[in-house]
Amino acid sequence: xxxxxxxxxxxxxxxxxxxxxxxxxxxxxxxxxxxxxxxxxxxxxxxxxxxxxxxxxxxxxxxxxxxxxxxxxxxxxxxxxxxxxxxxxxxxxxxxxxxxxxxxxxxxxxxxxxxxxxxxxxxxxxxxxxxxxxxxxxxxxxxxxxxxxxxxxxxxxxxxxxxxxxxxxxxxxxxxxxxxxxxxxxxxxxxxxxxxxxxxxxxxxxxxxxxxxxxxxxxxxxxxxxxxxxxxxxxxxxxxxxxxxxxxxxxxxxxxxxxxxxxxxxxxxxxxxxxxxxxxxxxxxxxxxxxxxxxxx
DNA sequence: TAGCCGTGGGC
DNA sequence: TGCCCAAGGCT
Numbered sequence: 001x002x003x004x005x006x007x008x009x010x011x012x013x014x015x016x017x018x019x020x021x022x023x024x025x026x027x028x029x030x031x032x033x034x035x036x037x038x039x040x041x042x043x044x045x046x047x048x049x050x051x052x053x054x055x056x057x058x059x060x061x062x063x064x065x066x067x068x069x070x071x072x073x074x075x076x077x078x079x080x081x082x083x084x085x086x087x088x089x090x091x092x093x094x095x096x097x098x099x100x101x102x103x104x105x106x107x108x109x110x111x112x113x114x115x116x117x118x119x120x121x122x123x124x125x126x127x128x129x130x131x132x133x134x135x136x137x138x139x140x141x142x143x144x145x146x147x148x149x150x151x152x153x154x155x156x157x158x159x160x161x162x163x164x165x166x167x168x169x170x171x172x173x174x175x176x177x178x179x180x181x182x183x184x185x186x187x188x189x190x191x192x193x194x195x196x197x198x199x200x201x202x203x204x205x206x207x208x209x210x211x212x213x214x215x216x217x218x219x220x221x222x223x224x225x226x227x228x229x230x231x232x233x234x235x236x237x238x239x240x241x242x243x244x245x246x247x248x249x250x251x252x253x254x255x256x257x258x259x260x261x262x263x264x265x266x267x268x269x270x271x272x273x274x275x276x277x278x279x280x281x282x283x284x285x286x287x288x289x290x291x292x293x294x295x296x297x
Numbered sequence: 298t299a300g301c302c303g304t305g306g307g308c
Numbered sequence: 309t310g311c312c313c314a315a316g317g318c319t
């Protein structure tokens with residue numbers, strides 16, 4: 001790598017790290033001594049769910065199941081119920097399966113290397129790297145939606161990130177990563193924080209940004225280039241997703257098994273109810289306990 | 298790989 | 309109001 005590029009990358013990282021040192025939010029998983037298991041749980045909860053909604057659930061979760069073995073010993077349905085309304089409840093199922101795998105295959109200790117983490121259910125490229133870096137201090141690029149947006153703007157002069165692409169995103173972040181492990185971890189966290197607080201999706205506050213003076217997008221005059229917009233999600237109201245959520249809400253609120261006709265009251269359209277319940281059974285989020293009786297697993 | 302998978306809050 | 313967005317992962 002050319003010396004001037006290396007120097008620019010170092011200055012870029014220093015700006016982010018210094019800003020992070022002053023503006024980092026006081027979040028539970030940043031407390032000194034926060035356990036790796038807590039980091040893993042928090043990362044699961046943070047997959048597509050905002051920080052403010054995660055914090056109270058995380059606290060409850062870790063009080064109830066302070067170690068992977070504690071969660072592994074509980075029925076999966078308890079995890080789904082404790083997940084409450086965080087959304088995407090299959091994450092609760094995956095987290096429970098994670099706890100079982102950690103207990104069985106890793107002697108109850110959250111693994112510290114990326115390949116082992118990737119072998120766990122529900123742990124993908126982002127989560128594996130985030131745990132390796134934030135729980136264990138390893139040096140890896142961590143790329144989430146915030147990081148991708150900051151790089152797209154500050155480095156690539158684009159108004160927003162393109163579709164996720166590990167072959168592009170990871171090298172792009174790696175090129176900016178400081179050599180020192182601790183600096184690299186702070187840079188990873190700082191880039192995520194910058195994207196979450198300043199370089200936001202809708203209305204970035206560039207006047208508060210530590211990268212404003214070196215931002216390629218700003219220097220180019222904020223061009224509105226034709227970045228492929230993320231595919232618009234299908235309408236939620238009236239969707240099968242909403243129907244699944246309604247069925248699961250009934251089961252979460254019930255102590256025991258629930259008969260079909262009670263579940264069906266949550267979804268007016270009969271065909272849609274059938275699809276939603278079948279999907280939940282297939283995903284393992286619901287089990288049939290007897291003819292016409294259903295419960296959490 | 299594009300589509301699917303919840304839920305709630307902001308504008 | 310309706311749409312967009314949120315520390316992704318799986319198939």
